[in-house]
Amino acid sequence: MEKDPFHSLPMDETILAALVEGDLGSREADVVRERLLAADPDLAARVELMERDRVMLRALGDETPPTGLAESVVARLERDALLGLSGGADHVSMPVSVVRPGRTRGTGIAGWMTSPAGAGLAMAAVLALAVGVTLQLTGGPRGAPLGGSGRPVEGNPLMGEPSLAQHEPAPEPRVLGEAPAAPEQQPIALAAEDAPEPVLERVFTDDPDRALALLAEGRLLVRVRAAAPDAAAAELARLAERPARPNEAFRIAADVPDPIVLAMESRYAPAAGEPGPVEFASSEPSHRAAPDRPDVREPTSMLEAVYLADARLDASALASLRHALALGDGKTAEFEELPEPLDLPGVLTPDAVLWWARDPSEWSRRGYVPVVIERVER
Amino acid sequence: MSPDDEADRRLVLAIRAGDPDAWTRLIERYQVRVFSVCVRMVRDRELANDLTQDAFIKIIKGLDTFDERAKLSTWVYRVTMNVCLSKLRSEKLRRHASLETLAAGPGKDQERRSELGFAQVREPGAERGVEDDEERERMLAALEVLSEEHRAILVLRDGRGLEYEQIADALDIPIGTVRSRLFRARAALRQAMERTGG
Numbered sequence: 051m052e053k054d055p056f057h058s059l060p061m062d063e064t065i066l067a068a069l070v071e072g073d074l075g076s077r078e079a080d081v082v083r084e085r086l087l088a089a090d091p092d093l094a095a096r097v098e099l100m101e102r103d104r105v106m107l108r109a110l111g112d113e114t115p116p117t118g119l120a121e122s123v124v125a126r127l128e129r130d131a132l133l134g135l136s137g138g139a140d141h142v143s144m145p146v147s148v149v150r151p152g153r154t155r156g157t158g159i160a161g162w163m164t165s166p167a168g169a170g171l172a173m174a175a176v177l178a179l180a181v182g183v184t185l186q187l188t189g190g191p192r193g194a195p196l197g198g199s200g201r202p203v204e205g206n207p208l209m210g211e212p213s214l215a216q217h218e219p220a221p222e223p224r225v226l227g228e229a230p231a232a233p234e235q236q237p238i239a240l241a242a243e244d245a246p247e248p249v250l251e252r253v254f255t256d257d258p259d260r261a262l263a264l265l266a267e268g269r270l271l272v273r274v275r276a277a278a279p280d281a282a283a284a285e286l287a288r289l290a291e292r293p294a295r296p297n298e299a300f301r302i303a304a305d306v307p308d309p310i311v312l313a314m315e316s317r318y319a320p321a322a323g324e325p326g327p328v329e330f331a332s333s334e335p336s337h338r339a340a341p342d343r344p345d346v347r348e349p350t351s352m353l354e355a356v357y358l359a360d361a362r363l364d365a366s367a368l369a370s371l372r373h374a375l376a377l378g379d380g381k382t383a384e385f386e387e388l389p390e391p392l393d394l395p396g397v398l399t400p401d402a403v404l405w406w407a408r409d410p411s412e413w414s415r416r417g418y419v420p421v422v423i424e425r426v427e428r
Numbered sequence: 429m430s431p432d433d434e435a436d437r438r439l440v441l442a443i444r445a446g447d448p449d450a451w452t453r454l455i456e457r458y459q460v461r462v463f464s465v466c467v468r469m470v471r472d473r474e475l476a477n478d479l480t481q482d483a484f485i486k487i488i489k490g491l492d493t494f495d496e497r498a499k500l501s502t503w504v505y506r507v508t509m510n511v512c513l514s515k516l517r518s519e520k521l522r523r524h525a526s527l528e529t530l531a532a533g534p535g536k537d538q539e540r541r542s543e544l545g546f547a548q549v550r551e552p553g554a555e556r557g558v559e560d561d562e563e564r565e566r567m568l569a570a571l572e573v574l575s576e577e578h579r580a581i582l583v584l585r586d587g588r589g590l591e592y593e594q595i596a597d598a599l600d601i602p603i604g605t606v607r608s609r610l611f612r613a614r615a616a617l618r619q620a621m622e623r624t625g626g
Contacts, residue, residue, distance in 0.1 A: 063611055067611035071607075103617055112460050113473075114460070115463035115477070119459050120455040
C-alpha cells in the first residue's frame with residue numbers, strides 16, 4: 051500500500067500554517083492533527099485554538115461608516131482643487147460638482163451677515179485677518195512665526211519692503227510605500243549657486259552662524275544621541291512645560307505634524323534594495339537594512355522620537371537650544387545640515403497673527419527645527 | 429473575471445472617462461471595506477473616519493497610477509493599509525511633550541495606545557457573528573496589542589478574505605513572507621488571547 055505522504059511530512063511551521071489556514075484537504079488535515087496530537091499534545095491544543103481564533107476573526111464582521119463620508123471626501127477634494135492641491139490627478143475630472151444646500155437669508159446675525167452691508171464689513175474683517183495670517187505664513191522663512199521682541203524684521207511690509215510671497219501649497223504627506231510627489235510639488239531646493247560647499251561636514255556643533263543660516267532655509271536638524279532615550283524625552287518634556295516667555299530663545303512645540311515625523315522616519319528606514327534617501331552623516335556603522343532582506347518595512351531601533359523646536363532666529367538662541375538638549379549624562383546634541391528643506395508648518399497663534407499690534411522693536415523672526423532622539427548602543 | 433471585478437473595471441473606466449459621479453460610486457462601493465480596515469487597525473472610530481477619508485483622497489488622486497492588471501480592490505486595500513500603518517508609525521515616534529504623558533509609562537505599548545484614543549468600541553449596527561460581546565471584545569483587545577504588521581495581515585486575511593497573492597500585493601511583501609508572517613501573527617494573537625483569559 052502506498053504510504054500516505056502526509057504521514058511522512060515534517061511537522062514544521064509550513065504544514066501547521068497550511069492546517070490552520072484551511073489549505074489542507076479534510077483527510078490530510080485529519081492525518082496532520084493526529085500526528086501532531088501524538089507528537090506534542092500541547093502544541094496540538096494550541097493549533098486547534100488558533101483555528102478557532104481564525105473562525106472568530108472572520109466572524110467579527112464589517113463596521114458601518116458614519117453617514118456623509120462620500121460628501122466629506124468630495125468636499126475635501128473640492129477644497130484641494132480650489133487651493134491647487136489636486137496632486138497628480140489634474141487631468142482626471144475631479145468630483146468638484148456637488149449639490150450644495152441653497153443659500154438662505156437667515157435671521158439675526160446670520161441675516162445681517164448675508165446683507166450687502168454686513169457682507170462687506172465681514173469681508174473687510176476677513177481680509178484684514180487674512181493679511182495678517184498670510185504675512186505670518188509667508189513673510190519670513192518657512193514655518194517662521196513672528197512674535198516676541200528683537201530687531202525689526204528685514205522685509206517687513208510696514209518697513210516698505212513687502213515680503214508677500216505666494217503661498218505654496220503643501221505637498222502631499224509622503225506615505226511609506228508610495229512614490230514621492232511629483233517634482234513640482236517638492237519644496238523649492240536651493241539653487242546650485244547657493245548650495246553649501248561640499249567640503250563642509252554635515253554634522254557640526256560649533257558653528258551657530260551656519261546653523262542660523264540653515265534654520266532660515268528650513269534645512270537644520272538637531273540630533274540628540276542618548277544611551278537612555280526615555281530620560282532624554284523626559285528632559286524635553288520638562289523644557290516644554292516651562293512657562294512661555296516673550297522672545298524666548300526656543301520652545302519645544304506641543305505637537306509634531308505627521309509629515310515631519312514621516313520624513314524623519316523615512317530617513318532611518320529605507321526600503322529594501324533601494325538606496326537610502328538623504329542619509330545622516332554618521333561616524334557609526336550604517337543601521338540600514340541589508341539590501342537582500344526580503345521583507346523590510348521594519349523600522350530600525352535607532353530613531354526613538356521626533357520633536358519640533360521653535361527657535362528665535364539668532365545664533366545665541368540656537369546655541370542655547372543645542373546646549374539645553376546636550377545636558378545630562380550620556381547625551382550629545384549636534385546640528386545637522388539637511389540637503390533639502392523640510393516643509394515646516396507655519397504657526398498660527400494670536401501673537402503671530404496680531405504682530406502689527408506690537409512695537410516694531412518687539413518683532414523677531416523664528417523658525418522651526420526638528421529634533422530627533424536617537425538611541426546609542428553602548 | 430468575477431462580477432465584482434467586472435463592476436470595478438467599469439467603474440475605473442467611468443472615472444477615467446471623466447464621469448463626475450463615478451467618484452461617488454467608488455466611495456460608496458468601498459466605504460464599508462475601507463472603514464472596516466481602518467477601525468480594525470486603529471480601534472478608534474473617529475480616527476478611522478479621518479483615515480478613511482485620507483485613504484479615499486489618495487485613491488482618487490492616485491488612480492492614474494493604478495495598473496489595471498491588478499485588482500482594484502487589492503490596490504484600494506494597499507493604499508488604505510499604507511495610510512493606517514503610516515499613522516500608527518508616526519504616532520509611535522511622535523512624543524507629545526507632556527510630563528503627564530511620560531509619567532503614564534512611555535515604555536508600555538498598551539498605555540501608549542491609550543494616548544491615541546484606543547477605546548473600547550461598540551459599533552451600533554455592526555453584524556455580530558460572535559457568540560457573546562465579551563468574546564468579541566477579548567478578540568478585539570488581543571488584536572490591538574499585536575504589532576502593526578501582524579494586525580495588518582490578519583485584518584486582510586480574515587477581515588477581508590484576501591488570498592495570499594492579494595495580501596502580498598497589498599502589503600508589498602513577498603508571497604513566501606505572507607504565509608510565515610500569517611502563521612506568526614496567529615501565534616501572537618493566540619498568546620494575546622491567553623493573556624486576556626481567552
